[in-house]
Amino acid sequence: MTAVPVRRRLRDTPPVEGTALVCLPHAGAGAASFARWLGLFDAPIGVVRAQLPGREDCASEEPLRRVADAVELLFPEVAALPRVALYGHSMGAVIAFELARALAAAGRAPAHLFVSGRRAPHCRARHRGIHRLPDAEFAEALGSAVIGPPHFLRYALALTRADLTLSEDYSGAADPRVPCPITAFHGRDDPIVAVDEVQAWSAATTGTFTLHLLEGEHLFHQPRRRELAALMTGALT
Template sequence: MSGAWLQIPRPKPKAAIRLLCLPHAGGTASLYRPWAKLLPDSIELVLVCLPGREQRCNEAMPADMQTLIALLSRAIKPVIDKPWAVFGHSMGATVAHELALSLYREKLRGPEHIFVSAREAPQFQKSGNVHQLSDESLCQQLIELGGTAPELLEIPELRALLLPAIRQDYRLIETSKMSSDQLLNCPITAMVGRDDPELSTDEARGWQQWTNCEFQLNEYAGNHFYLSDCPDLVVGHIVRKLHLA
């Protein structure tokens, strides 16, 4: 296990495959913790804990995607000794994609499947300026997206703690460029909330162009954080895709 980077809420030594989960901008691995009880014994959940949040709140998020991926690629080596898949939500989807490309370059084991949630395909990537917004405008953006309780943002002490990390995540994702146009040698499932204000179905469907294998688009009722409304449904779809129900 790689120290602060990874957590396994419910170890399953005999699991046939591991599912690594990457959080959204400003998000934490705790979003996925309830999934441990929903997954069958054949799938072991691995939470990826990024710097700048929860127990790593005093650590700075890397300033660029290249540095983050280099650190993350090193950290996950102990858990990719068996088949693995990866789920990334929003920013986490881009990190998951870049992580797979990095492992290909290193000639290491790539994922069996990538689940990209609430994120446009690379050809539709928006440069964005969220990281440059004022604190008030950034808070409004977070409230509109959902996933952040408005009452938390009204507490000055919590705002001072949360906003710098969120801003740095947005800076990283809004200024990053895709490292390679190589296609993935694994299936991609794109997952999207029908009422997501940040993402169109066509932008999610664009992931089809980035794999040599099967592609599927799953739509769910809800907004950018649809997965919080129907975890059983989302996890059920993941399990079926991994053929390990």
């Protein structure tokens, strides 16, 4: 595993009673991407944002390039929470899934797994990955997703390449399935993930599965965060 300093990875105080909803970001993003989620839930649900190396207040750390390393890094703090649910978008969805499997194996299965913007772990990618492209082609493939002054672009492109390495090289399987319910969200106009790939998450759980279709493209989870929060609240309470 990549060596990183020992530090807290959960950026918010979990609820004393109730459910900690641990949120995992998409490629290139960090804990700050969920800042506007903090006020969307009432007790007994509390948002807890996970921070991975290489971004924001952890920018000096080497970003991870394997899902297993992300799970190993987050597991101790997440496993210590009395009751936890997990939510991940895109890259965050596969980390959340593997973290849910690790928690279940340790007898600490999450109350619920929420995923969005990602095909099911056992589905093969329909699109060619971009993380191995030369710098100029890589930046062009990302388009307007990464903009800013030159010094920021260098940082953002390096981080996003590392995150996409983690995400695109991940090869999962539906078994062993998680023993908790899975709720999946899909943006109707997502150009990266098809609805049948999201529906396939139903094979990754021994519990119930629910699929919600919302308006939007790949990053629909941000403009639709109030709708997602309401649906998550209903599932958890």
